[in-house]
Amino acid sequence: MAIVDLFCFLLFCHLVLILSAGYGNGHQDCPHSFTCGNLGTFNYPFTKAEKPDCGLIAIHDCDNPHQHRKMIQLEKNGKSIVLTGVAQQNAISILDEDFHKLLQQDPCGTLKNNYSLPSPFSLYSIHIKFNVTLFRCKHSLKMKPPAHYFNHSCPDYDYDIYYDSLPSPNDKEVHSLFSSCSVIQISSKDLTNTNDILSFVSAEMVLQVVLSNDCDQCYNRWGGQCRLDANQEFYCEKAVTVALLLVMVKIYHTRWKKQNPTNQQIRIFLEREGPLQTKRYDYSEIKKVTNSFRNKLGQGGFGSVYKGKLPDGRYLAVKILSELKDNGEDFINEVATISRTSHINIVNLLGFCCEGSKRALVYEFMSNGSLEKFIFEENVVKTDRQLDCQTIYHIAVGVARGLEYLHQGCNTRILHFDIKPHNILLDENFNPKISDFGLAKICTRKESMISIFGARGTAGYIAPEVFSRNFGAVSHKSDVYSYGMMILEMVGRRKNIKTEVNRSSEIYFPDWIYNCLESNQELGLQNIRNESDDKLVRKMTIVGLWCIQTHPSTRPAISKVLEMLGSKVELLQIPPKPFLSSPPTSPVHLSYETL
Incomplete structure (x- = not known):
């Protein structure tokens, strides 16, 4: 070993010892774990409310013997929820009292929508560990459910709740039976009495807290605290002086680069x-x-x-x-x-x-930027330009051709997994180009199904099978779903998820599109000048609805999509109404146990 390298090595070892000795100071004398009443032992990112700088999620009244109920806030200034215990490291059990009261007073009203958690955080995410899929249907179904389906009648709400008791439901059977129903994801407990649906819908739930990669490395590797600056950008507050850091950076900058x-x-x-x-x-x-x-x-x-x-x-x-x-x-x-x-x-x-x-x-x-600037009503007001029907159709066909190339034209098949208006760029002539391949998956041409870990994509465009394999296998049809949702947004001039809308009064976007198609209502495009434009819009609507069919097997391949876009609208069959209604606004609201 050269003299310089030996010196650097010894100096580095010395700095490591200094850092190790100062590790507790980095956590500002924060304990590595703590007990909270009789609930058990908790670790980072949980902390006592008295020491908010020692963690990310504060628990109140841990040391108060007169307060048996311990409360936790999953987000800053959010509602307080009863903490009932620690399931394992970074997993807790809670009781949502508001949800519990609704279950007792109005169980059918509780099942209007998915149970939702706070939005994803920069430093950590929260997932419901156990949940169950229910179907909310009008009283009249197309056929009688098989024996392994149970239902709960909700006459005051004009719908019934159904549950499939088999661990692996038949996808085709579900698709045909519940094609007119909404799918609800709700927290659950052990299915001890399967013929009573409400016996396993629970306000008690286990939540898994997962640190971001940056935060995990900051805390567990460097002994620092995860912080957000004024711009909500992550930084790691480490227990080391600026001088020491500068020495370490200067010595190891070249080696680190290599x-x-x-x-x-x-x-x-x-x-x-x-x-x-x-x-x-x-x-x-x-x-x-x-x-x-x-x-x-x-x-x-x-x-x-x-x-x-x-x-x-x-x-x-x-x-x-x-x-x-x-x-x-x-x-x-x-x-x-x-x-x-x-x-x-x-x-x-x-x-x-x-x-x-x-x-x-x-x-x-790309001089015209992204497609989203020209299709959503709130953006069109700013740009003072709305695309005409011919241009929208031209863009729809161009994106489909790009996807066909990715799926079939390359030596290897490329699945994009994030098709949305933001990732479609337009040149000076409004020719579209697919961009942002950060989530893409490369696979062989022979692979009809692929394996991925975790949901990838953007909320509102993710195919059902990507967040739950109960709906089918992940394949090139997952890109077709995202494409279809984007096409419907182009003709509907609105985003398929509006987070600011009250969920109880929201009409699910594909339902609205489908209803407009059935009743020949206008979808919002103001540049429909003639019958030809009207036919183009109707054609794109039909194609979009085919693309977002819930089960992948009923969606067309992208080559078939191009064929449909090139055919006469009179020859296109109206698709079944997609039955997956009111999806979660973010994958974080879903159980990742099914992935």
């Missing part, structure tokens, strides 16, 4: 796949082409997008990624996936940057 997991993954990918057909930029080049990030085009959960310009005059869109998760797997995935593609309806990746902690993707510039 050993960074993302750099290693890129090296492995290049060795396996050969040189990429795209340029690798230095970060200094990225700063130069963007004029030090002067012109910001937009921002999302991934980071920010800036306009750039090459010396030859070509414009660029440069996506600067925020702090990476999963060792940068989404970044590698996007580079690896899109570098395999070449199609008029797929955005062109011109290069990428991977230098230290800096990550950037360099795309061709």
Whole structure:
């Protein structure tokens, strides 16, 4: 070992000892665990309310012997819920008293919608560990349910609640039997009396708390505290002085760059796949082409997008990624996936940057931005432009052609998993291009079904089988569902999920579309000028409704979608009404035990 390396090694060991000695200070003398009355032992991210800086979720009255009920707030300033115990590390049992009262007073009214949890957090997420699927139906069904279906009558609400007692329901049977019903996900307990549905619907539930990758590494590896700054951006508050940090960074900066997991993954990918057909930029080049990030085009959960310009005059869109998760797997995935593609309806990746902690993707510039600016009513008011029917149809066909290429035209099949208006970019002539391949999955052409871990996609566009395998296998048909929902939004001029709408009075978007189709009502497009436009809108509506059929086997492949879009509307059959109504507004509201 060289003298310099030996010195660096010894200095590093010395710093590690210092950090280890200061680990408790990093947690500000916070205990690694604590007891809360007779409920058991709790660990981070839970903390006592008296020490809010020691965790993320505070429990009240842990040390108060006169208060037997211990309360917990799952979100800041949220409602208090009774804590009933700790199931295992990072899993708790709770009792929602409001939900419990509703179950006792008005059980049928309780089953109007899915039971929902607070929205996802930046530092952690919460999942209901056990739940059950119910079907809410009008009194008249198409056929009599088999013996293993049980029901509870709700005459005051003009519907019945049904439950399939078999552990693995027959998908085709469910589809035909409950095609006119809503699907409800609700918390559950042991199914001790299966013929009484309400006996296992429970206000007591087990919640699993999962730290984000950043937060988990911050707390468990570095002994720091997970924090959000004024812009709600994550940072790790560590127990180490700035001087020590600067010394460590200076000594190991070069080594870290070489050993960074993302750099290693890129090296492995290049060795396996050969040189990429795209340029690798230095970060200094990225700063130069963007004029030090002067012109910001937009921002999302991934980071920010800036306009750039090459010396030859070509414009660029440069996506600067925020702090990476999963060792940068989404970044590698996007580079690896899109570098395999070449199609008029797929955005062109011109290069990428991977230098230290800096990550950037360099795309061709699309002057009209994303599709969402031109189709949603609230955005159209800002842009003062609504697309005509011919342009919307042109975009629908272009996106379908891009998907057909991904599913069938590449050497390997690529499933996108995040088709939505935000990820469809438009050039100066409103030609569409599919972008953002961070969630894409590469599989062989022969694979009809694929295996994925966890739900991927955006709420409102995720196919039912992606968040629950009870609805079928995940395949290229999952992209078809997302495409269909997007097409319906294009003709309906509204988002399929409106989180600001009161859930009890909300009309599920596909129901509204279907009702408009049946009654020949206008869907909101104001640029319908003639009978030809009207037929285009009706055609896209029918195709969209076919694409969002609940069971994947009843959806058309994307090649069939193109065939339908090219045929006469009079030849298209009206699809069955999709029966999956009132979906959760986020996958976090669902049990991931079924994935």
